[in-house]
Amino acid sequence: MNSNNNIDKNLLNQINKRRTFAIISHPDAGKTTLTEKLLLFGGAIQQAGAVKSRKVAKAATSDFMSIEQERGISVSSSVMKFTYQGYEINLLDTPGHKDFSEDTYRVLTAVDCAVMIIDNAKGVEPQTQKLMEVCRMRNTPIITFINKLDREGMEPLDLFEDIEDKLQIECVPLTWPIGMGKRFKGVYNLEKKELGIFSPGYTPKNNDGVIIDDLSDCRLDELISESQAEQLRESVELICGASDPFDMGLYLNGTQTPVFFGSAINNFGVKEMLDTFVKIAPQPGVRSTATRDVEPHENAFSGFTFKIQANMDPEHRDRIAFFRICSGKFTKGMKVKHHRIGKEIKISNATIFMAQERNNIEEAYPGDIIGIHNHGTIKIGDTFTTKEPLKFLGIPNFAPEHFRRVILKDPMKAKALQKGLTQLSEEGTIQVFRPLLGNMHIIGAVGVLQFDVTMARLKAEYNVNAGYETIDLSVARWVTCEDETILKDFKRKNESSLTMDSEDWLTFLTTSEYQLGFVMEEWPQIQFHKTREHN
Numbered sequence: 243m244n245s246n247n248n249i250d251k252n253l254l255n256q257i258n259k260r261r262t263f264a265i266i267s268h269p270d271a272g273k274t275t276l277t278e279k280l281l282l283f284g285g286a287i288q289q290a291g292a293v294k295s296r297k298v299a300k301a302a303t304s305d306f307m308s309i310e311q312e313r314g315i316s317v318s319s320s321v322m323k324f325t326y327q328g329y330e331i332n333l334l335d336t337p338g339h340k341d342f343s344e345d346t347y348r349v350l351t352a353v354d355c356a357v358m359i360i361d362n363a364k365g366v367e368p369q370t371q372k373l374m375e376v377c378r379m380r381n382t383p384i385i386t387f388i389n390k391l392d393r394e395g396m397e398p399l400d401l402f403e404d405i406e407d408k409l410q411i412e413c414v415p416l417t418w419p420i421g422m423g424k425r426f427k428g429v430y431n432l433e434k435k436e437l438g439i440f441s442p443g444y445t446p447k448n449n450d451g452v453i454i455d456d457l458s459d460c461r462l463d464e465l466i467s468e469s470q471a472e473q474l475r476e477s478v479e480l481i482c483g484a485s486d487p488f489d490m491g492l493y494l495n496g497t498q499t500p501v502f503f504g505s506a507i508n509n510f511g512v513k514e515m516l517d518t519f520v521k522i523a524p525q526p527g528v529r530s531t532a533t534r535d536v537e538p539h540e541n542a543f544s545g546f547t548f549k550i551q552a553n554m555d556p557e558h559r560d561r562i563a564f565f566r567i568c569s570g571k572f573t574k575g576m577k578v579k580h581h582r583i584g585k586e587i588k589i590s591n592a593t594i595f596m597a598q599e600r601n602n603i604e605e606a607y608p609g610d611i612i613g614i615h616n617h618g619t620i621k622i623g624d625t626f627t628t629k630e631p632l633k634f635l636g637i638p639n640f641a642p643e644h645f646r647r648v649i650l651k652d653p654m655k656a657k658a659l660q661k662g663l664t665q666l667s668e669e670g671t672i673q674v675f676r677p678l679l680g681n682m683h684i685i686g687a688v689g690v691l692q693f694d695v696t697m698a699r700l701k702a703e704y705n706v707n708a709g710y711e712t713i714d715l716s717v718a719r720w721v722t723c724e725d726e727t728i729l730k731d732f733k734r735k736n737e738s739s740l741t742m743d744s745e746d747w748l749t750f751l752t753t754s755e756y757q758l759g760f761v762m763e764e765w766p767q768i769q770f771h772k773t774r775e776h777n
């Protein structure tokens with residue numbers, strides 16, 4: 243590790259200005275729209291409409307290969323890099339809808355903070371709740387953007403109650419909305435004491451805001467009508483008295499979230515959020531490994547793979563490993579140690595993703611995501627360093643929620659099937675379970691689209707003709723126990739529900755949470771884990 247007097251100043255500088263985040267939201271809350279506005283502010287795209295929502299084209303086709311080819315074209319949106327006020331910002335995409343997969347969860351292990359979008363009419367929705375659960379694992383700080391104020395929705399305080407109830411995070415408003423729907427007049431910035439006036443389709447400029455230090459100022463009545471001015475005065479008095487002030491420490495440990503209101507499609511309230519984001523989103527920080535904590539400003543390069551994307555280019559069978567840099571500086575052509583396979587590899591063609599294009603890069607720093615070409619030797623969770631062997635923690639497998647039984651149509655292809663399933667599970671496409679009894683393959687996934695992806699890839703890449711059928715399972719837990727005798731007993735009595743996963747971890751599969759609860763009660767010494775680290 244560095245001693246204090248040989249810290250590389252440039253490295254420190256680069257770390258200070260990096261912000262790496264993801265947007266978490268339920269489909270249709272406005273993630274694509276907000277992403278586009280952020281990229282416009284960052285100058286990464288020049289016009290609206292450049293970030294295509296991929297779901298329309300996708301829903302129209304059930305053909306996997308065309309889905310994948312489409313993804314090949316639009317994949318540059320997996321990681322988007324833009325600059326704003328001198329900050330280098332990495333925005334990682336979290337796919338939604340049918341695309342929703344374990345990758346979506348795992349992306350959140352590679353970010354330092356998240357922006358949560360809530361649709362003001364819908365409040366907290368299921369996918370947001372799931373993504374939030376993952377953010378909780380690392381106490382990721384969350385900034386909240388309540389969207390679609392140009393439409394009727396829930397009252398702000400009811401939204402806060404909903405968020406606090408369902409997500410167990412305290413809301414602290416930094417802006418406050420004035421009306422909604424047809425009566426939406428704008429937001430009042432509680433910190434700057436500045437009024438931003440809403441006009442549909444018009445993006446407010448830096449000096450557009452009207453400073454209203456004292457809400458009793460009668461200019462307020464002229465600007466937003468008497469009745470709405472009165473309402474704003476009452477609301478602000480109420481929230482100032484009732485809610486705790488913003489506390490950096492509580493926000494950084496994920497117990498408090500600053501809240502902004504706006505309308506992404508009208509580019510309203512977005513700039514306020516982005517200006518605060520660059521100030522309070524944490525820079526890349528310390529990361530834990532199995533042996534020690536790694537500081538980002540250590541000179542030795544290190545990082546981990548959190549996602550593998552196949553078929554990026556339909557012409558070639560290339561795969562790209564998405565790699566988060568945790569410490570040191572990356573330079574083109576540098577040699578790193580791939581510790582799991584004990585080899586040195588040269589990274590000569592790392593890619594960095596801009597909004598619309600892929601560029602070869604010369605250098606990159608902690609917080610950056612680089613894409614490394616991969617010919618099947620890189621697994622999820624793999625760590626590369628230029629120094630000692632390390633194993634970053636917190637890039638787990640997540641318990642699947644959907645299960646299928648694989649049916650091999652050509653019995654001669656059993657070996658190829660095995661190989662294909664193993665590799666696909668190493669890439670995080672699906673998880674594979676072998677029951678202790680019998681010899682079928684059970685595959686599990688977080689999102690059901692993965693089953694079709696698996697079958698299409700088995701055919702295209704391994705020449706295996708396979709299908710799947712439903713199976714009455716919906717819950718998986720990895721099982722451990724400190725007491726060998728109890729574990730043995732548990733295995734004997736639950737043999738028909740136990741499987742080994744692709745890395746030989748004992749896994750309990752069952753039909754429902756209810757059933758699981760029943761077994762957990764019966765076996766208090768056994769631990770049932772929702773996630774497991776990679777070997």
Ligand code: GDP
Pocket residue numbers: 267268269270271272273274275276295338389390391392393504505506507508
């Ligand atoms: P995503 O699924 O979260 O990526 O959501 P999109 O960004 O695709 O938005 C879903 C729908 O909501 C689209 O029809 C958007 O035009 C619309 N939308 C997004 N932001 C706003 C907003 O501020 N106001 C209104 N009225 N509609 C919005």
